[in-house]
Amino acid sequence: MLTEAYMQRALAAALLLGPVCALLGVFVTARRLSFFSDTIAHGALAGVAIGIWIGLTNLTIPMILFSLCVAAAMIWLKENTELLTDSIMALLLSGSVALGILILSLVRSNRGELHSYLFGDLLAIEWQDVIIAAVLAAIVAFGLFRWLTPITLMTVNEDLATVNCVNVRRLNYGFVLLLTVTVALSIRLLGIVLVTSLLVIPPAIARPLSVNLRHQLILSVLAGFLGCFGGTVLSWQLNVPCGATIVLTCITLFIIALIFSKLRPRLIHPSP
Amino acid sequence: MKFFDPLPRLKPAEECSCGHQHAPRVGDASQAMPVVEVIQGEVAFNGTPILRGVNLRIPRGEIVALIGPNGSGKTTLLRSILGLQRLDAGEVRLFGSSDLPSVMSRVGYVPQKLSLDRSFPLSVREFLALRLKKTRSWFWQTPRTIEDAIRPTLVEMGVEPLLDKPIARLSGGQLQRVLIAFSLLQEPDLLLLDEPTAGVDSPGEQSFYEMIGRVHQLHQLTVVLVSHDLSMVYRHASWVYALNGVICCEGTPEQVMNADSLKQAYGIHVAPYHHHHHAH
Numbered sequence A: 001m002l003t004e005a006y007m008q009r010a011l012a013a014a015l016l017l018g019p020v021c022a023l024l025g026v027f028v029t030a031r032r033l034s035f036f037s038d039t040i041a042h043g044a045l046a047g048v049a050i051g052i053w054i055g056l057t058n059l060t061i062p063m064i065l066f067s068l069c070v071a072a073a074m075i076w077l078k079e080n081t082e083l084l085t086d087s088i089m090a091l092l093l094s095g096s097v098a099l100g101i102l103i104l105s106l107v108r109s110n111r112g113e114l115h116s117y118l119f120g121d122l123l124a125i126e127w128q129d130v131i132i133a134a135v136l137a138a139i140v141a142f143g144l145f146r147w148l149t150p151i152t153l154m155t156v157n158e159d160l161a162t163v164n165c166v167n168v169r170r171l172n173y174g175f176v177l178l179l180t181v182t183v184a185l186s187i188r189l190l191g192i193v194l195v196t197s198l199l200v201i202p203p204a205i206a207r208p209l210s211v212n213l214r215h216q217l218i219l220s221v222l223a224g225f226l227g228c229f230g231g232t233v234l235s236w237q238l239n240v241p242c243g244a245t246i247v248l249t250c251i252t253l254f255i256i257a258l259i260f261s262k263l264r265p266r267l268i269h270p271s272p
Numbered sequence B: 001m002k003f004f005d006p007l008p009r010l011k012p013a014e015e016c017s018c019g020h021q022h023a024p025r026v027g028d029a030s031q032a033m034p035v036v037e038v039i040q041g042e043v044a045f046n047g048t049p050i051l052r053g054v055n056l057r058i059p060r061g062e063i064v065a066l067i068g069p070n071g072s073g074k075t076t077l078l079r080s081i082l083g084l085q086r087l088d089a090g091e092v093r094l095f096g097s098s099d100l101p102s103v104m105s106r107v108g109y110v111p112q113k114l115s116l117d118r119s120f121p122l123s124v125r126e127f128l129a130l131r132l133k134k135t136r137s138w139f140w141q142t143p144r145t146i147e148d149a150i151r152p153t154l155v156e157m158g159v160e161p162l163l164d165k166p167i168a169r170l171s172g173g174q175l176q177r178v179l180i181a182f183s184l185l186q187e188p189d190l191l192l193l194d195e196p197t198a199g200v201d202s203p204g205e206q207s208f209y210e211m212i213g214r215v216h217q218l219h220q221l222t223v224v225l226v227s228h229d230l231s232m233v234y235r236h237a238s239w240v241y242a243l244n245g246v247i248c249c250e251g252t253p254e255q256v257m258n259a260d261s262l263k264q265a266y267g268i269h270v271a272p273y274h275h276h277h278h279a280h
C-alpha cells in the first residue's frame, strides 16, 4: 500500500494535519470557535470556484486566500457591528457557499471536482500540499507551545489575560490566521463538509480521559494521529472518500473513550 | 473592629455632592503619589453615558470600597482603571504613569465573572502556573515544581486541597479564592476586585475579608473592591466611594454610610448603618 506514491502523500498529509488540527481543536472548542471554523471551511468553496473560474491548476492557494477573507470579514463585522456572532457566521457561510455554487454553475466545471472538495479526496493530494502541511505543522506546534501560557490565559478570560500583559488582540489574530490556514489545507483531506470534525472530535475523545489541560492536549494529539492514520488506511482499502473514514474512525475512538471513562471508576473501585 | 489602621490620607477636604464637607483625609504635607488616579473619566456605550466625569485618587495602602446600584458603572470603572475599557474622555494614571500596559505587572485583578466553558479541563495548579514567569513552561514541568513555586500563596489562601480540580468545576467561593490567589501570586502592589464575595456564604465572606486584611498588612498593598455588602464594606474598608455615573459621595465608611448619602447613591431609601454596632 505504501508503495503507491499517492498513498504516501495522503498518509503524510493526514499524519501532519491530524495532530495539528487536534492541538488547535482543544482551544477552538474551549473558545467556542467550532462554528467559526465551519464558516471558514465553507468560505473555501468560493475560493475553489474562483480558482477554477480563472483557470488555476492548484486550488490550495485561492482556497486559503478566500478563507482568510471570510475570517477577516467575520472579525471586522464582530468588532464593528452589534450583530450576533451566530448571525454573522451564518451570513458569511451561506454567502460564500452561494457564491461558490453560482460561479461553478456558470463555468460548468465537472462535478467530480466539486465532489472531491466537498467530501475530501486522497488522490487529490500533491507533494506541494504535503510540504505546505509540514511547514504549517511546524509553525502551529512551535507557536502553540511558545505561546501556550498566553493562549490558555486568553481562553480563561480575555480581561485577565490583558492584565497579565498579553496582547489579546494580536494573539487572537495570530490564532485565527493559523486556524484558517490549517482548516483550508485540511479540506483536501476531509472535504469542506467534514473538516471541522477534525478540530472538534479529537479534543472530545481526550476530554473524558483527562484531568487537566496537559492531558487533554497530549491525548488529543494522539487521537488526531490515530484517527487520521486509521481513517486513511481504511479509505484506501474500502476505496471510499477518506473524509468519511477519518471521521468515523474518530467517532469510534470517541465511543471507546467514553465507555472507558464510564467504566474506569468501577474498575478502580469495584462495587461489592 | 478593623483589621488594620488606614494609612494617612493625603487628600484635602472636598465638597462632596451629598452636601456636607467631609473631614479631610489626614496626612502630612508631602504630597505622595497616589496609586490610582482617575481624572474626569468619561465612558459612554452607544451614546448612553455610563461614567460622567469620575474623579478618583487612591493613596497607597488603603482598602477602598466602590459601592453603587446595579448598572451604576462599577465594573466599567474598574475596567477603565485597568485600561480594558477605553475612556472617551479623561485620564487614568496608575503609580503615576498613564502608560497602563507598562505597569500591569504590578496589578492583580479579579474579574466579576469568567464565563469559562464548563468542559475546559484546566486544573487549579495549571491555572496558577500561568501567572508566574518561573512556571511559564508549565506544560513541561512536574506538578511538584509548579507546587513549590506557588506554595506560599496556596497556604495563605487555603486553596491547597483544590490543586488538582478543574477550575471550571469549582464552587463560586472556591473559584473566588483561586482567583484571588492567582492575582496575589506576582506580589502585586495594587489589587482590583470586582464583587469578590458575590455568591460566597457568610462565613466564607467573613474569612475572605479577614484574609484581605491579612494580605493587605503583609504585602502593604492597595485594594480596590466592588461590593454590594454594605455591612462588610462598613467594617473592612478604609475609604468608600459611592458611584452612580459620577462619584456622588466619598469618605470614610462612617461618613458615607448614612441615610443621606446612601439615598443619594442608590436613589431610594436605604437603612443607614448603626455605627454603635461596630466599635471603632
Ligand SMILES: Nc1ncnc2c1ncn2[C@@H]1O[C@H](COP(=O)(O)OP(=O)(O)OP(=O)(O)O)[C@@H](O)[C@H]1O
Binding pocket: B045, B046, B050, B068, B069, B070, B071, B072, B073, B074, B075, B076, B077, B112
Ligand atoms: N460592553 C458594553 N456595551 C454596552 N453597554 C455596556 C457594556 N458594558 C457595560 N454596559 C452598560 O453600562 C452600564 C454599567 O455597567 P457596569 O457593568 O459597569 O455596572 P455595575 O455597576 O458593575 O453593575 P453590577 O452591580 O450589576 O455589577 C450598564 O447599563 C451596562 O448595560
Ligand SMILES: [Mg+2]
Binding pocket: B074, B075, B076, B112, B194
Ligand atoms: Mg459589575
